[in-house]
Amino acid sequence: MANSHSPHIEYDAFLFDLDGTLLDTADDLGAALNAVLRAQQMDEVTSDVYRLAASNGAGALLAAGFKDRWPEQPQAELIKQLLDEYATNIAKHTTCFKGVESLLIALDQKKIKWGIMTNKPGFLTDPLVAAIPALKNSCVVISGDTLAEAKPSPLPLLHCAKLMAVKPNRCLYIGDAQRDIQAGKAAGMHTATALWGYIPNNEEALSWKADFNWQSPIDGFNHI
Template sequence: MKSAGSSLELYQYDAFLFDLDGTLLDTADDLGAALNSVLRANQIAEVTSEIYRPAASNGAAALLEAGFKELWPSLAQAQLIKQLVDSYAQNIAKYTQCFAGIEPLLISLDHKKIKWGIMTNKPGFLTEPLVAAIPALKNAAVVISGDTLEEAKPSPLPLLHCAKLMDVIPARCLYIGDAERDIQAGKAAGMPTATALWGYIPSDAEALTWKADFNWRSPIDAFNHI
């Protein structure tokens, strides 16, 4: 396991793959706004970013559990998930923006003609309008969602599908994500992996236990690997 700056050796790849929420895009405030709209509708106190941000990469159920806390197991979960998703879909990119350093990284990849793509567990009906709303993502060679195939992360199949579409071998394709399932999927696909420590990780200490090949505190750390 290597951290940024731990070695002078350069690692260069033919393609980069990114998770979306918590890696390329800071979507937490839009997701948090959707969560708080559901909490208000159910006469539950709203929560702050300290509560919803750590859950932002883990799906609607995790967000709702963070908001409803001990009440969550006894509630009509499917109905509340639909309410949250509907609210989020209506305001999908109101506050969302690229994390600092992402845009120059993607521009550099484009200039060097290195392919890059997106593999997210977000469902396609949310992924597609979100990616379309962010100009910096317009050159993605491939965008694969959680429901594009029959399996999603931590299965390696979506990552292998991305590599095939980009015509690169997995061992030369670096996958970057901010959740344990990202690192698990990348390793299972035979790809080198990097943890986006700037994302929605539970803690640095826990993220380091995932044993990614690299642990980066900023997207700028990726420049040594281009």
């Protein structure tokens, strides 16, 4: 795998995407999707279907569930139903990916700042982060609707760097979607792809050309 022996570069701050990077939220998102599908007398979908859509928002989840019938659905109404269902059970099954807590503890011990920048809307991000004790020391939590633009725009990442009082080129941004890598590059940050997340496949993820491709959060120890 490319970058398995990445050079030792130390950073002043780590920034993380949330879903598919720090947290495995797929089963809670999938439960919300299946609740909507049941209400519409549609067949539920299995985890192999909803996990692929878990990083891409409510619309992508519903499209995965409704398949070719999605374009004709009352999309705004169904998105609201899914988000309401998800908000009610936001951290029932969600956990940190293996290795995440160890990495965050190590960052804290080394006094390296770390934060969260997700495209998830704030009304979902804030209670979710609050429900996960391992995330309590995050210096910043910026959501998809905090600013006028979300990823792949670099603006939210630059905003994080400013709030953390670090230079963008001294930040490492870690995410599991192409827009994460695009945003990080555009912000002048180094980037790492979270290959354990909700990526379509390794080959496509490598084509995003992040600076690093991590098999596990433990790969982050190379940069502390």
